[in-house]
Amino acid sequence: MSPHAETVQANGRHYAKPRAPVVVVCVDGCEPDYITQAIQAGVAPFFERMLANGSSLIADCVVPSFTNPNNVSIVTGVPPSVHGICGNYFYDVEADREVMMNDPQFLRAPTLLAAFGEAGAMVAAVTAKDKLRTLLGHGLKGICFSAEKADKATLAECGIDKVLELVGMPVPSVYSAELSEFVFAAGVRLLEERRPDLMYLSTTDYVQHKCAPGTAEANAFYAMMDGYLAKLDALGAVVGLTADHGMSPKTDAAGNPCVLYLQQELDSRFGAGATRVILPITDPYVVHHGALGSFATIYVEQPAREQVARALAALPGVEMVVTREQAVERFELAPDRIGDLVVIGDHLTVLGTSGAKHDLSGLTVPLRSHGGISEQKVPLLFNRRLQGVAPHRRLRNFDVFDLALNHAVAAST
Template sequence: MLPSVERHASQCVKELFQFIAAQGQGDYLGEQVSQLEHTLQTGQLAVQAGADDDTVLGALLHDVGRFIPAAKEMPAMIAPDGVFVGRGSHEVLGEKYLRSLGFNESICQLVGAHVMAKRYLTAVDKEYYDGLSQSSKTTLKFQGGTFTQEQVVEAQNDPLLEAKLAVRRWDDMAKVPKLKTLPLEYYERMATKSLLVSRSVFELHGRKYKLPERPTVVICVDGFDPEYLEQGISDGTTPNMAKFVQSGFAATAKCAMPAFTNPNNVSIITGAPTSVHGISGNFFLDRTTRKEEMIVDDTLLRGSTILEQMSKRGVRVAAITAKDKLRAIINHGLNCLRGDICFSAQYANKCTLAENGISDVEKWLGIPAPDQYSGDLSLFVLKAGIKLLEENRADLFYLTLSDYVQHKFAPGSKEANDFMANIDNCVGRLVELGAVVAVTGDHGMSDKSKDDGTPNVLFVEEELDRKFGEGSSRVICPITDPFVRHHGALGSFVRVYLNRPDISVKDALAYCRTFPQIELALDAVTAAEMFEMPLDREGDFVLVSKENAVLGSRREEHALDNLRDHRLRSHGGLSEQPIPLLRSLPLSNPVEDRQWRNFDVFDLALNL
């Protein structure tokens, strides 16, 4: 277990117990004991009964929903005579709170069920009801009353029912004035141990992840077409990644569609396709406002990330990006005030402790922030990751690079070879420092130019206007971002929105299929199903170009002048889906017939 994880669990339990201890002699709903005395008596009754640790902790923490600060926001329960008899749904609040801390399901359910158990027992045992204190009988009315017969039958299918009923009975008995009990500290080690066990694995988007037991680094090489790796191994310029292939793990995986930066980086850190997390492009059209928007933060992200869940469990996370637009998405849920580090190479000179968990990055690393249009931007990310590992400042690293070089230089060129060799050197250093290293890409890269060197572009909006009339559609290029110098916002995937109801999607698709640049023309529903994309964020239809072509909207909306000094290389389509998936260590148990995706990389790094 990582020391940082142990410290975090211990501190979490201490804070939780401070909430309990703070109750002191606070009144327990008119009973002859304080809330703290009631809590300790309930826990002690479980200990005396020889209950297992989960049940003991469920008993001890059964009223935690009354202690935490959020309890004050719950509705008050006021009896007909005006007497305050507690806060509504404190058991639900307590269960939710403990689950958010990472306690196991048994403990959480025991805490969440002590009101349910009371309603069950009053339905099946009249003597139980008669034995309730007047205060408890009053709160029962606010808690839904006794169970119906149907509810009783349903409850009897619960494997935890007996434990839940036991906690309830101890709850009822724990009202003895001045009874000597075990101190709260008695349970601290038990709670910490339980929390460490339950936190060692978590589930996100249907997949379970183990916490790292040693430094673990996941690298996303932007534009990592398999040809770059193959060329590097063939030329001997990437010896460290060659070792991964020979004695670690290597496969050719597929990226998420569309094959762009934002969707795939978010898929990587969530372990899921875009249909789950909702980020399906760099740029989109807001159907409500009809405004075109760039995704610059995590506002549209659905659900959590692997990095956030690791951070919540005490794993020290370092997420470093080449581009700042990506940093503002990847930092979702990270806490830079409590040890996480998240910054971009692009704005390394602007980092603050509060915002990024680190400051004076240029001075610390001894390198000025690089030009955003350079391979050095990516190397800055890797060198920063190496230094953080050397200084033992993080446990789990996500290092995501820029594809500037891949957009300009083909595999085998001197520039590409030098760049890949520098990346490989950094990968080797991370392994040398003792890290488990996994490498993948967000997408591949293909030549998109004609024989004469000019881009092979289909300007879709212009063609639709010629066919259906001016202003008939709006074409959104999801590749669009502030870094357009090397690709002119031209990619192999576009979303088309029709502006007139008299134009059918069927007719528009049929027309688009007549162009030689088009590989796929799909209505929104078909595209969303085929590529696992969120339907509510699709256009009316999507177009995917062939390997040697790109799609644009209108000529004047693309910076074609920036492409005069090099052949256009870009991505977004099916031809750019294949990317390498590598790990420094072999798999513990071989996996057969798996269709690998780039968003399997954290599973690969942590679980296999």
């Protein structure tokens, strides 16, 4: 954290101070095939050029493959076992209440963005939804605002005001492709006007929850992105792009959602109150996925635990059931922020509590969602070649700042 050193340290990792501006983009719900198909359709010429001349890798995101745990992992450079954010919700056993983790008080590690700000770098972060802003901007001396509340940004709270004037766009709907476009547009304008040393742009997966890779709407979204990335590149930035998680169809062939209602199943076998199913995808914005993801955690007292685990594992649609200890080891989670069991749905199946608790009326197109292991593979892309990355190193999406700052080869121009 020394402001005079050549490197900045955060959570035990060292990051070189950037010589050119570094922009890291987290494209929410970016299954790699979205980019592949947009390139195939000929609507993403910059992506095509960037990946031919730069670097195209695949990385593992954090499971649960949800937005908050992954965005926080990316800006801290460490997994949830260190930073504590394992989902949007956990059950506080002692207080006997379900707790939402959008608040920075649940964050157990500083962000590298804050560390760079502390070290004298100019740092900016732009998120699509405001729910992420407070987590990502925690302790940050710099610019941090959301597209959703861009009109409310003040110098005191966000390090910037008059954002709509800067960007030249109105505040978009929270359920729209434009909410993400605003993030990119803001990133380009910030780079032009303020030239921050380090910038983090994080979009929302409204389009990916609705549209399959290669469809017209998905291609239009990636074509939009392609244009802004080309501008960031032309402005001389080192661009790193990854995703918080992938995205899979979660339906049968007819397009009906494949939902396994776990609380219902468990109540009918073990009695009401014997188990508590928590869905860490739940947050205030659930219209586009009905709070249905492929990851659930179960609180269940002994001695029933093993019996419950066996019953869950036998249900069609369940890919894996592990104990808290196994989940902590395999997925690097914080033991006090997950239940006694972790259940993961297969690539077509989402996990619910009970039918009455999920409003599916917002699902106007076949459900696509995430949360499981099947959405763990994400793109890890750079507009530069990389050097010094060990062969067979398991790459994570939260290595993106390390790779952009420590391994990207300077542009040859």
